[in-house]
Amino acid sequence: MAVKYELIKECKQSGARLGRLHTPHGTIETPIFMPVGTQATVKTMTPEELKEINAQIILSNTYHLYLRPGHELVEKAGGLHKFMNWNKPILTDSGGFQVFSLGDLRKISEEGVEFRSHIDGSKHFISPEKAIEIENALGADIIMAFDECAPYPADREYVKNSLERTTRWAKRCKEAHRNPDTQALFGIIQGGMYKDLREQSVAEITALDFPGYAVGGLSVGEPKPLMYEVLDYTTPLMPKDKARYLMGVGSPDCLIEGAIRGIDMFDCVLPTRIARNGTAMTSVGKVVIKNAKYTEDFGPLDPNCDCYTCRNYSRAYLRHLYKAGEILSGRLVSYHNLYFLLNLMKDVREAIKADCLLDFRKEFFERYGYDL
Numbered sequence: 001m002a003v004k005y006e007l008i009k010e011c012k013q014s015g016a017r018l019g020r021l022h023t024p025h026g027t028i029e030t031p032i033f034m035p036v037g038t039q040a041t042v043k044t045m046t047p048e049e050l051k052e053i054n055a056q057i058i059l060s061n062t063y064h065l066y067l068r069p070g071h072e073l074v075e076k077a078g079g080l081h082k083f084m085n086w087n088k089p090i091l092t093d094s095g096g097f098q099v100f101s102l103g104d105l106r107k108i109s110e111e112g113v114e115f116r117s118h119i120d121g122s123k124h125f126i127s128p129e130k131a132i133e134i135e136n137a138l139g140a141d142i143i144m145a146f147d148e149c150a151p152y153p154a155d156r157e158y159v160k161n162s163l164e165r166t167t168r169w170a171k172r173c174k175e176a177h178r179n180p181d182t183q184a185l186f187g188i189i190q191g192g193m194y195k196d197l198r199e200q201s202v203a204e205i206t207a208l209d210f211p212g213y214a215v216g217g218l219s220v221g222e223p224k225p226l227m228y229e230v231l232d233y234t235t236p237l238m239p240k241d242k243a244r245y246l247m248g249v250g251s252p253d254c255l256i257e258g259a260i261r262g263i264d265m266f267d268c269v270l271p272t273r274i275a276r277n278g279t280a281m282t283s284v285g286k287v288v289i290k291n292a293k294y295t296e297d298f299g300p301l302d303p304n305c306d307c308y309t310c311r312n313y314s315r316a317y318l319r320h321l322y323k324a325g326e327i328l329s330g331r332l333v334s335y336h337n338l339y340f341l342l343n344l345m346k347d348v349r350e351a352i353k354a355d356c357l358l359d360f361r362k363e364f365f366e367r368y369g370y371d372l
């Protein structure tokens with residue numbers, strides 16, 4: 001088996017899990033946040049910088065790499081790790097979610113999804129078998145099954161059909177997978193916001209016995225309390241001896257709430273995307289660096305952060321870079337935001353160790369507020 005999850009302990013106060021995920025490219029301490037490197041790069045960050053801030057695993061996207069530069073090219077380069085000079089663990093998402101996000105540009109059938117490229121409009125078809133072929137060529141440590149993520153809101157009938165198709169596709173993915181000894185294929189649970197459908201999906205997907213499981217179909221526009229409610233009844237049904245990954249979730253409050261509900265892995269473009277728009281996540285809440293109030297603020301971006309950006313640059317300088325359209329602005333704020341989230345997860349792991357994650361949540365929310 002390519003990956004093995006080791007449960008170290010559960011927080012006595014919250015039930016959150018402290019664990020380790022052993023992969024062919026090293027061991028990951030969980031709960032963990034995975035920076036997103038959609039196109040074989042975490043935008044603006046070099047692999048050396050990612051290592052400096054203790055990123056343990058990054059995520060990349062099948063859909064994007066298939067379209068450009070092509071999975072055959074990445075395979076020729078020696079695989080994704082070698083191609084992008086990152087020798088730590090990588091997870092690839094299957095393209096299911098990205099393709100479904102294309103809206104009018106795609107057509108779903110039992111066989112797979114036909115879509116037009118967002119780059120040049122060319123026609124393509126991705127089936128579960130094709131998604132796995134691409135993921136096998138890319139060579140990530142963890143690969144995701146090809147699923148259908150229902151939109152929100154969606155009626156019961158629609159969600160039921162899409163979760164049942166996701167199960168049939170998961171079976172086809174498992175059969176198509178060529179490298180189970182070096183790449184772990186994770187199953188994805190769907191079922192929208194319906195309790196009985198989530199139960200059905202967990203039962204069907206876990207029956208296929210994957211080495212890990214993701215909760216998909218959340219953070220798709222529903223209110224946060226609804227997402228927490230779905231997690232409340234979904235995670236207790238998932239096997240305790242396998243990693244649990246909440247897909248596309250990455251605001252600080254959701255990371256803490258997810259960990260409390262037994263999630264081990266998270267990913268999100270939020271920290272890097274908002275960084276390029278000049279927004280920082282800090283220990284005292286959101287800082288929108290373009291605001292005039294920072295014009296003469298010569299203090300650090302986050303008074304409680306010791307990252308490279310906060311040790312060396314002021315809010316006034318970062319504001320100037322942003323206003324002047326300088327590339328360094330996006331780099332420095334991305335560096336800080338990722339450092340902040342990775343550090344938050346480290347604090348979460350420490351709080352689980354000390355059985356006080358609910359106390360930690362209270363303190364964090366009092367300081368941070370609820371604004372992201």
Ligand code: PRF
Binds near residue numbers: 093096147148249
């Ligand atoms: N499925 C896949 N990738 C995803 C999602 C999903 O449901 C989500 C949902 N937030 C993000 N990324 N394959």
Ligand code: ZN
Binds near residue numbers: 305306307308336
């Ligand atoms: Zn910082």
